Amino acid sequence: MIIEQAKKVLEIEAESIKALIPKINGQFTAAVDMILECQGRVIVTGMGKSGLVGKKIAATLASTGTPSFFLHPAEGIHGDLGMVTAKDVVVALSYSGEVHEVLSILPSVRRIGAKIISMTGREQSTLAKNSDITLDVAVEKEACPLGLAPTASTTATMAMGDALAVALLSKREFTRENFALFHPGGTLGRKLLLTVENVMHSGEENPIIEIGSTVKEALFVITDKGLGATSVVETNGRRLLGIITDGDIRRSLEAGLEFLNKSVEEVMTKTPRTVTKDKLAAQALNIMEKNSPRPITVLPVVDEAGQSIGMIHLTDLLRQGVV
Numbered sequence: 001m002i003i004e005q006a007k008k009v010l011e012i013e014a015e016s017i018k019a020l021i022p023k024i025n026g027q028f029t030a031a032v033d034m035i036l037e038c039q040g041r042v043i044v045t046g047m048g049k050s051g052l053v054g055k056k057i058a059a060t061l062a063s064t065g066t067p068s069f070f071l072h073p074a075e076g077i078h079g080d081l082g083m084v085t086a087k088d089v090v091v092a093l094s095y096s097g098e099v100h101e102v103l104s105i106l107p108s109v110r111r112i113g114a115k116i117i118s119m120t121g122r123e124q125s126t127l128a129k130n131s132d133i134t135l136d137v138a139v140e141k142e143a144c145p146l147g148l149a150p151t152a153s154t155t156a157t158m159a160m161g162d163a164l165a166v167a168l169l170s171k172r173e174f175t176r177e178n179f180a181l182f183h184p185g186g187t188l189g190r191k192l193l194l195t196v197e198n199v200m201h202s203g204e205e206n207p208i209i210e211i212g213s214t215v216k217e218a219l220f221v222i223t224d225k226g227l228g229a230t231s232v233v234e235t236n237g238r239r240l241l242g243i244i245t246d247g248d249i250r251r252s253l254e255a256g257l258e259f260l261n262k263s264v265e266e267v268m269t270k271t272p273r274t275v276t277k278d279k280l281a282a283q284a285l286n287i288m289e290k291n292s293p294r295p296i297t298v299l300p301v302v303d304e305a306g307q308s309i310g311m312i313h314l315t316d317l318l319r320q321g322v323v
Helices: 001-019 026-037 050-065 100-112 151-172 177-180 187-193 215-225 246-255 257-261 281-290 314-319
Strands: 042-046 068-071 090-091 115-120 132-138 209-211 230-233 241-243 298-302 306-312
Touching: 001 151, 026 115, 026 132, 026 151, 042 050, 042 100, 050 090, 050 151, 050 314, 068 314, 100 115, 115 151, 132 314, 177 209, 177 257, 209 215, 215 230, 215 241, 230 306, 241 246, 241 298, 246 257, 281 298, 281 314
Parallel strands: 042 068, 042 090, 090 115, 115 132, 209 230
Antiparallel strands: 230 241, 298 306
16 A cells, blocks of 8 residues: 555656646746846745745756855845845746745835746746746646645656756756866765876875886885885986886796896886876876776876876875765
8 A cells, every 4th residue: 555655656746747848838948048148146936845946946056057046935025135136037936826925025026127937836826927937837636645735746846947957057058067166075076176186196205216226126115105106217307217016016026036136127117007187086097997908006197298296096086085
């Protein structure tokens, strides 16, 4: 019984969203154009459950390139309408279109000069008649068996808000980089904003050794810097010639300790994979993972002239949440 009831709820709400598809018409296009032409902000308002949906719509708009915030209508009639300017667009939510608190702010919004877009289930309601544009979010029935709790109607309204936000995103040519800029604390933000320069080991932390050095000397540098590798550079210079890792040394020690007296040139990996400091940290990770024949855990950082300026380790990317 419980499972069947839950499935029925989802079926009703899914149908309520599908029923919106034919309603994406000229009114919807006009709403998108009005918001695109808006020189101010989109102010979303609604009471009760519609207010909660409105907060989500405002947040989605704001995070996808449309400056927006939520205004509680009850607070609006007690002074918060001062947030509204003539350059703004107000998106008013009320399924019945007759909610007192929402209707109470409309005269003031009109006098201020802001445009009004409504989302309502009744196109002949007071709210719809006092709006510049009306988006129809009517549903056949609520998922609540009593027909009382807003369920399918709030789902449909939220979906219409998402459709509006995504249409605006597309028209604004909003990119992943733009999205990351508004979400610097999230995983996507770290992947799209964090550069190699932000996480690389440079200066005294950058392990380097000159080409004429021995493997034993390289081992000391590797141990001292703690990155499991050292870049090999030209004598009296910083141009990168190769890289030697602690793994290279361990594998070669099977031939005997005399191996430690060999030149690093005999052991190093010549023309290793590198990255520049301006690249995204996520790109550095991709280079490490795609290295053939096996993934690598360290990557030398070079400048435009091929000079060694740093090194990045897989654990640096793990700590930053790039992985």
